[in-house]
Amino acid sequence: MIRIYALNGLLGPDGYLIGTFLSPVLGIKNFFLLGNQGTVILGMIYAYAPFMAYPIYLALMKIPIQFVEAAVDLGARHYNVFWHIIFPLSLSGLATGCSMVFVSSFCDGVIPEILGDDKTLVMGRVILHTFFQERNWPKSCALALLSLTALLIPWLCAYICRRPHERIT
């Protein structure tokens, strides 16, 4: 929340990026960073990066260092070690992280409200609006249930990406 607020200050019309850098130095006028979809996506990346980092870290910790050493002994280059050993072994962590970030950002109503404008409507914003402004409780519940069903997609993907012995944990 605070970080999104800080990002709002940085990218806003009086913030450092536009107010003190772009318009006086480069002479760009009427250029707004807030209120478009790209900024909302940037804000979500910014806010949910830790949710991605933690599962990947856990998956990387599980990889025995001997695997990497063996690959280097057998003459593999950096990118070969990464692509053929580390990346496939950390795929389960990557899948968990992806689904966590997807779940969090799918239903987020606050970041699009702060960084976006009226046109960046997402599910979370619609639910919040239906609940608090329209006061149509059954409709908002139906929308919430609908978004829950949509969240099954990344979970199925994560389930498939995991190796068989890791599936039921």
Place this chain on the structure above:
Amino acid sequence: MTPPYWIYGISCLWLFLLYTPLFELVVNSFRDPLSLWSWHWYHLLFQDLEIFKCLLNSLKIALASATLATIVGALFGFIWMQQFHEKQKWHDFKYQLSQIILIPQVIPDIVMGLGFMLLFNGIYVHTGWRLSGIMPTILAHATVGLGFVGLLLKHRLAEFDFRLEEAALDLGARPHSVFISIVLPLLMPTLLMGWLFVFIISLDDVILASFTSGPGSSTLPQYLLSSLRLGITPMMNALGSFILCIMTLVTCMGCMVYRAFFMHHNKKL
């Protein structure tokens, strides 16, 4: 084996992107149109009684929900240890029931908030008993935080040395005394981390709080959001820096406690 240099470049860029807005927030909170550096906005901030009330609410909710989630998480740890000994499989109903606390963290906040709101409302309609003040928010935050505590505990138990427990049982200790004097001290670092996690989540959360809090019990992020809707004043920069300061202090204290008491237990963490 050293990574290639462009990876360092990307990492530095990412760190820059991560911390520039916060730096800008703190710098802006000290700025003033008249004099370049001043405590002006902080003076205004601490004179505002409403902000103080919201801050107090936030801190109370965070403390209570973190403690509640950690206690319940420890009890679930006890259940998981038992299940490990009974060698329960995933198709066992009791096993599935005990995994239920991991669910709230994969359900989006907005759905959880909606559910809590309807639940408390339904309780009020049917029994006439209303949870008042900050109580509903504490319950909601503790439930969502319990998922994170459970996840941390699960990863800790995966690498737990169960021979210690078996040795204690062999020497004639009762299961509950084994849990209190052997297992709980070993799980303490994880529980502390979980406590910190829930505390910070609770201090940062706005959606659950806006669904569950009643009049007069709104939290600090809620105040920040509502004032953002009305228009930005530089006082909000000071408020943001202040919250940032609290979070940093709590995290540092947690890490210091961790280092002071638990470092000798497991060097690995």
